[in-house]
Amino acid sequence: MIVKVDPLKPEPExxxxxxxxxxxxxLVAFPTETVYGLGAIATNEDAVKKIFFLKGRPGDNPLIVHICDINQLNYLVTDVPVSALNVMNVLWPGPLSxxxxxxxxIPLATRGGLESVAIRMPAHPVALALIKGSGPIAAPSANKSGRPSPTTALHVFQDFGEDVLILDGGPxxxxxxxxxVDVREDPWKIYRPGAVTKEMLEDYGKVRVVYANKLENPSQPAPSPGMKYRHYAPNxxxxxxxxxxxxxxDVRITVIALDSLQEVFDKTYVTFIxxxxDKQSAAARIYMALRRAEDxxxxxxxxxMDQEGIGIAYNERVTRAAGSPRKLAD
Known part of the structure; x- marks a missing residue:
C-alpha cells in the first residue's frame, strides 16, 4: 500500500x-533525499533479517543505520573521531554515511557480520519524523537486490507490491x-562515492576512493554496501x-534525455540515455531512466560523465549496472 505524505509537513497519522x-x-519503505529505503528497527535482529529475505539480499552485505539526532551515536558506536564529528556538524543531515x-x-545481521557500522542522518523530513518516532532504522534501498534503486514510491511498488507499507514523499x-566513508584510519576511505564528493571531504582530512575491484581481499565481507555484488542493473x-x-x-533509437527525462521515439532497436x-539532474534521474529503459x-x-565531482558516483553506478570490467581512475 502506498500512503501519500507531504514532505513539507509529514502527516502525523x-x-x-x-x-x-x-x-x-x-518493514516500511520511506523516502530519503537519496533513494527510497526499506527500513526496520536497527536493533531488532529478526526485523532486520526480513529486509534481507524480502530483497533477496546476501547476508554479508551490510546495512546503513539512519538516525535523526547525533546523540543517538552514543548507543550505536564505540567512539566518534573528532575529525568525523566536524564533518557531521557540517554535512549532516545529508547524503553521507x-x-x-x-x-x-547493533546486531551482526545489521552489520553484515562486521565489527563496524555505517551511520547517516538523512536530509528528508519524512525520514527524520519516522526515525524520531521509532528509533534508529536500518535501511538499504527499497528494491529487489541488484535492481536499479527506487527514486519514487512507484518504483518501490513495482518491486514489492503491497508486501510493505510505502510512504510516498515524491521523487x-x-x-x-x-x-x-570509513573514518577509522588515515587516510579515510570512500567505499561508495556519492553526492558528498572526495573534494568536499578533503576539507577535513586525507581521503582516497577504494573501488570494489581494488579490495585487498574480495573474498572477505564487503566493508560497505554496494561493493561486492552487481547492483543497479535493469533487466x-x-x-x-x-x-x-x-x-x-545504423540503428534507430529511443532517446531518454536525463536533463528532462523526455523521450524521443523512432522505430527502435536500442535505447540511448x-x-x-545538467550533470546533477542526470545523476538524480539515472535510475528512473534505467527503469524506463526496461519498458x-x-x-x-x-x-x-567526466570522472570528477558527481560524475565519480554516477560512473560507478552505471558501470556496476552494466556489469562492466571498465576500471575507473581514482
Missing part, C-alpha cells in the same frame, strides 16, 4: 502508523545512494559510452 509497523517488527566501530547493541532529489543489457560517436549509427547539460526491452546505451 501516516507517520504514527508507520512507526507502529516498525516497532512491531515489520560514516563507518565507525559498532556497539553490540527523491539526489537520486544516488549516499557516499560511504536489459547496458552498454557504456563517453562520446556519441561510440554508439552505432544521454546526459544533457522498451532493448540494448541500452548509457553515457558516462
Amino acid at each position: 501516516a507517520i504514527n502508523r508507520a512507526c507502529e509497523i516498525l516497532l512491531n517488527g515489520s 560514516i563507518i565507525m566501530n559498532a556497539r553490540e547493541s 527523491t532529489l539526489v537520486g544516488l545512494e549516499s557516499t560511504v 536489459v543489457p547496458v552498454m557504456l559510452f563517453r562520446e556519441e560517436s561510440e554508439v552505432p549509427k 544521454g546526459l544533457g547539460p 522498451f526491452g532493448q540494448i541500452t546505451y548509457v553515457q558516462l
Whole structure:
C-alpha cells in the first residue's frame, strides 16, 4: 500500500502508523533525499533479517543505520573521531554515511557480520519524523537486490507490491545512494562515492576512493554496501559510452534525455540515455531512466560523465549496472 505524505509537513497519522509497523517488527519503505529505503528497527535482529529475505539480499552485505539526532551515536558506536564529528556538524543531515566501530547493541545481521557500522542522518523530513518516532532504522534501498534503486514510491511498488507499507514523499532529489566513508584510519576511505564528493571531504582530512575491484581481499565481507555484488542493473543489457560517436549509427533509437527525462521515439532497436547539460539532474534521474529503459526491452546505451565531482558516483553506478570490467581512475 502506498500512503501519500507531504514532505513539507509529514502527516502525523501516516507517520504514527508507520512507526507502529516498525516497532512491531515489520518493514516500511520511506523516502530519503537519496533513494527510497526499506527500513526496520536497527536493533531488532529478526526485523532486520526480513529486509534481507524480502530483497533477496546476501547476508554479508551490510546495512546503513539512519538516525535523526547525533546523540543517538552514543548507543550505536564505540567512539566518534573528532575529525568525523566536524564533518557531521557540517554535512549532516545529508547524503553521507560514516563507518565507525559498532556497539553490540547493533546486531551482526545489521552489520553484515562486521565489527563496524555505517551511520547517516538523512536530509528528508519524512525520514527524520519516522526515525524520531521509532528509533534508529536500518535501511538499504527499497528494491529487489541488484535492481536499479527506487527514486519514487512507484518504483518501490513495482518491486514489492503491497508486501510493505510505502510512504510516498515524491521523487527523491539526489537520486544516488549516499557516499560511504570509513573514518577509522588515515587516510579515510570512500567505499561508495556519492553526492558528498572526495573534494568536499578533503576539507577535513586525507581521503582516497577504494573501488570494489581494488579490495585487498574480495573474498572477505564487503566493508560497505554496494561493493561486492552487481547492483543497479535493469533487466536489459547496458552498454557504456563517453562520446556519441561510440554508439552505432545504423540503428534507430529511443532517446531518454536525463536533463528532462523526455523521450524521443523512432522505430527502435536500442535505447540511448544521454546526459544533457545538467550533470546533477542526470545523476538524480539515472535510475528512473534505467527503469524506463526496461519498458522498451532493448540494448541500452548509457553515457558516462567526466570522472570528477558527481560524475565519480554516477560512473560507478552505471558501470556496476552494466556489469562492466571498465576500471575507473581514482
